[in-house]
Each structure stands twice: as structure tokens, then as C-alpha cells.
Amino acid sequence: MIDDFLTVIPTDPHWQPGKEAADRASAALSGMLPDSDARLGLRVQWHDGVEVIICGSNLEKISCPHCGAQCATDWWMDTVSEGYDQGFPHLMAAVPCCGALTSLNELVYDWPMGFARFRIEVMYPGRSWLTAGELAHLSDALGHPVRQILSHF
Ligand SMILES: [Zn+2]
Known part of the structure; x- marks a missing residue:
């Protein structure tokens, strides 16, 4: 079983957005996915504590x-x-x-990993790295700079 994830996290590991900002960023990321199958794999998560987001065998x-x-x-x-x-x-x-x-x-x-109390995660994103422009757009929507992680398990 092979699982691929594209995860977007705030650069500050402790920072969490409000619901509205999270919805905006999630909608923006959804619009960057290639099709409805990929959009089905998108989910938004708040964590009580800091979680480590690893890139699996991409490390x-x-x-x-x-x-x-x-x-x-x-x-x-x-x-x-x-x-x-x-x-x-x-x-x-x-x-x-x-x-x-x-x-x-x-x-x-190398490849990127990170720590976060909030993430937007897409299972089977059907695409590779977000561009610098897309990341900037997500940062604007979320109201905080973001980092992306491509994981392969
Ligand atoms: Zn050193």
C-alpha cells in the first residue's frame, strides 16, 4: 500500500488559525488540485499539541x-x-x-518536514510541489506563512 500526501502547515509550529482563515486556505488549496478525486482527499486538522509531519521515504x-x-x-x-x-x-x-x-x-x-498544531492535508493530491506563487496565495488566505511537505509512505 502506497500513500502520498501533500501537507501545508504554518511555519510557526505553535500557531493556529481561526475557523474562517482555515476555511479560506482550505478552499484555496482545493482550487489548486487537479480534479474532484484529489479534492476528496483534503482535510483540515487542528492538533492539541505540536505534531511532527514527516515526509516518509522521501527523506x-x-x-x-x-x-x-x-x-x-x-x-x-x-x-x-x-x-x-x-x-x-x-x-x-x-x-x-x-x-x-x-x-x-x-x-x-531534505525533503522538507516540519512541526505544527495545524495542517491541511491532501491524500493522493494528484500533483507535485506547489509553486512559490501558490504558496504565497495560501499564506495570504491563512494569514500566516506556510511550508509544504510531500510525504510518501
Ligand atoms: Zn552543526
């Missing part, structure tokens, strides 16, 4: 935003599951390469 590497070294996936998974167990009171972690204190949300994810 190639995670790098340090300060020194550029690659972060070991084991370190990342341990750090994230520890934070998750505590409900992510914060996302700060000292990276093992250079010891810099950084937000897990600001590590360099």
Missing part, C-alpha cells in the same frame, strides 16, 4: 542550519520521540555536530 537527509553537517537520523528520532513524549513544551535541541542550540523545526530537511 534523504537532515542537516545542521549552523555548520551544514549532516545530522544522524538516530539522533533526530531519539530527540523527537523524547520531545513528543513530553508534548513538545519546546522544540529546542543542541545539535550533535557543533552543539548549536536550534529549533527542530529549523533543521534543514
